[in-house]
Amino acid sequence: MFAQDEPLKIGVVGLTHSHVHWILGNENKNDFEIVGIVESNKDLAKRYTEQHGYSMDIVYNTMEEMIDATQPEAVTAFGAIYEHLEVVETCAPKGIHVMVEKPLAVSLEHAKKMEALAKEHNIVLLTNFETTWYPTNHRAKELVEDGAIGYIRKVVIRDGHKGPKKIGVNKEFLEWLTDPVQNGGGAITDFGCYGVNLMTWLMNGKKPISVTAVTQQQQALNNPKVDDDATIILTYNNVNATIQASWNWPIGRKDMEIYGLDGAIYADNRHDLRLRISEGYDGFAEESYKLEERQAPFNDPFSFFAAVINKQVTLKPYDLSSLENNMLVMEILDAAIQSAKTKTTIDLKQ
Incomplete structure (x- = not known):
């Protein structure tokens, strides 16, 4: 085709x-x-x-x-x-x-x-x-749009690994990845961008009202010039997202949890997805999916x-790869870096 x-x-x-x-x-x-x-x-x-x-x-x-x-x-x-x-x-x-x-x-x-x-x-x-090509992320968005869990209220996205040095990144990569000028920051840029990209897509390009971020340097010897752990909170009307970007996870991960009024979606990795529908106070019915790769060229x-x-x-509006999505990603990351430096919440111009 x-x-x-x-x-x-x-x-x-x-x-x-x-x-x-x-x-x-x-x-x-x-x-x-x-x-x-x-x-x-x-x-x-x-x-x-x-x-x-x-x-x-x-x-x-x-x-x-x-x-x-x-x-x-x-x-x-x-x-x-x-x-x-x-x-x-x-x-x-x-x-x-x-x-x-x-x-x-x-x-x-x-x-x-x-x-x-x-x-x-x-x-x-x-x-x-990398996460653009995960079938689980696309299935999660389809489930949200089909109303499977009701209106979304909270999203938690976690990305990262043990850190560039610990996972054995080659010296040519390590040299600039841990440099605040060449990379723009540490984990906040390297892995924070994944969550911001996915959230911008899930929200169909809606801009958050505010951005709050906290960064830490937990491996000063390995990452002396940059942060290696970042938590970014995005606030929308009736929705919030917590993006946990870190070079300090014991096990590498790229996963997302979406919570709606009626249930939750867990995109555990590239292929494994779980859908939970609420039953009573803390009960739920769960369906698990093992997804195949998407069809070419997707x-x-x-x-x-x-x-x-x-x-x-034809790129869809705010497609994960698109310029309009990623311009908003840069605006949000810019606010997150500013928030972490000033220890304040940054309100975005609407």
Whole structure:
């Protein structure tokens, strides 16, 4: 249904974000073709090209060199978050579409510049979150919209792991991931963005009234420059969300709980979902689901990127990957960082 004559020509900009293995090792290569890689660290480039069977002949020092040599239709950015703006500044005027790893930008200021460039030059600018491709999250939203648990009142979203150093992140990634300039913060940006993205989608783009955040540094030796634990509270009319983003979970997790007037939905991981309907004071009837992967191209970020560019898929309002969703994510994260620093609740302009 989504077949195209020619695979999309993609350039990979940066290899220091280890999520890059997602595209280098991707099996849906009939939808896209990697025509060039930009990476000045040749040791890193050699390691990854050898691992995934690419030639060093397609590795370039700069975006300009790669673009001139390979003429990509789109690029995916896998460098530091701070570098996302430069990628859009280089590619947008040339009509080259861009997908960045989450979050969209290092700050709201950068995000606004990226948005203006994307609109001026009419390019697709998407943000890729791992949780976008979880069938459980999509089923949870369907259940909410079908009224399965009544009007939602509370959402709790938890994301994170033991911390970059503890899970053995490679040195090129660790160097910028724990830097407040290159990453914009620690866990508050790295994992806080997941929950804010999902909540913005669940609320169909409705802006929270206020944002309150508390951050801590529980591993000062491992993360000396940034927070490694954040709790973000979003307040809406009759609804609130608690986002727990941490590099201090003993077990890595990406899960969501949605509480309505009549029951609760637990998206426990990518495939496991539970629906509980209230019975009496603390009783409930529970249904469990083991969900299959979503159908192509809705199961893969790069096939989805190609389908959007080729107008085979139209982004829904406040789609998880969309620019409008992720501009609001940046506004909320900006307020959360400000809240944590000032120890105050930040009211958002409506």
